[in-house]
Amino acid sequence: TPVPPAPGAVLLPGFARADADALIADAGSIAMRAAFRHLGTPGGAVMSVAMTNAGSLGWHSDRSGYRYVAADPLTGLPWPPIPATFLRIAASAAEAGGFPQFAPECVLINRYEPGARLSLHQDRDEGDLDAPIVSVSLGLPAVFLFGGLRRDDPVRRFRLSHGDVAVWGGPARLAFHGIAPLKPGIHPATGACRLNLTFRRVSRLP
Numbered sequence: 001t002p003v004p005p006a007p008g009a010v011l012l013p014g015f016a017r018a019d020a021d022a023l024i025a026d027a028g029s030i031a032m033r034a035a036f037r038h039l040g041t042p043g044g045a046v047m048s049v050a051m052t053n054a055g056s057l058g059w060h061s062d063r064s065g066y067r068y069v070a071a072d073p074l075t076g077l078p079w080p081p082i083p084a085t086f087l088r089i090a091a092s093a094a095e096a097g098g099f100p101q102f103a104p105e106c107v108l109i110n111r112y113e114p115g116a117r118l119s120l121h122q123d124r125d126e127g128d129l130d131a132p133i134v135s136v137s138l139g140l141p142a143v144f145l146f147g148g149l150r151r152d153d154p155v156r157r158f159r160l161s162h163g164d165v166a167v168w169g170g171p172a173r174l175a176f177h178g179i180a181p182l183k184p185g186i187h188p189a190t191g192a193c194r195l196n197l198t199f200r201r202v203s204r205l206p
Ligand code: MD3
Pocket: 108, 110, 118, 123, 133, 135, 166, 168, 172, 173, 174, 175, 177, 178, 179, 196, 198
C-alpha cells in the first residue's frame, strides 16, 4: 500500500522485500570492485556511513566538495555497472510513484553500522532536479528524519524497514532529510548493518 509521507513523496512498504536477497548479493559484488569507504567532507569531518556507487557516475565527497565522478577515486576505474535487478526495482518503484521515464545514472550504496548516522541535508548535487530519487532500505531498520525545504523546518520521524522503497520527487525532492544513529541489532539478511540504495539521475535528458 503506497503511503504519501509528503507531497511528491511515495512510500512503498515492503516493495523490494521479494528481491532483497538478490539486491544484497549484487551490492556485495559491487563492493568487491568498488570498496565501501568513509568519505571526508568539505568541513574536514569523516562520514560515519560507508559508501560506494554503481553506474556511469558516482557520488563523491572530500575536502574540496561534493560532486559526481565517472571513476572511483580509490582505483581510477569506472564504477561497476548498475545490476539488472537494481534497474528493475528502481524502474517499477518510480513508475508506482508517478515517474514512468526514470533512467538512473547512479546508485549510491550507503552502509550503516551501529551508531552511523546521516545528518540533515538536501540532495542537490544533481543537475536534473526534476527527476526523483528512489531509495531502497535493506537490513536493520532505521529512523528516517524528514523535514521541509528549510533546514529549521520541523522534522517528522519514519521507520524505514527491510524492503521498504520510497520515491522522492516533486516538492519532496529538495526536502531536508537524514538518518538517526543506527541502533545495534542483527538482521537475517544483512547481519549487523543496514544498507540503503539511492537511485539518482544526475544529468538532464535532452
Ligand atoms: C528525500 N540516504 O543517500 S534514503 C542519501 O537511508 C540519503 O541512507 C538516506 O539521504 C539513507 O542522500 C535516506 C531516503 C531519501 C533519499 C534521498 C532523498 C530521501 C530523500 C532526497 C530528497 C528527499
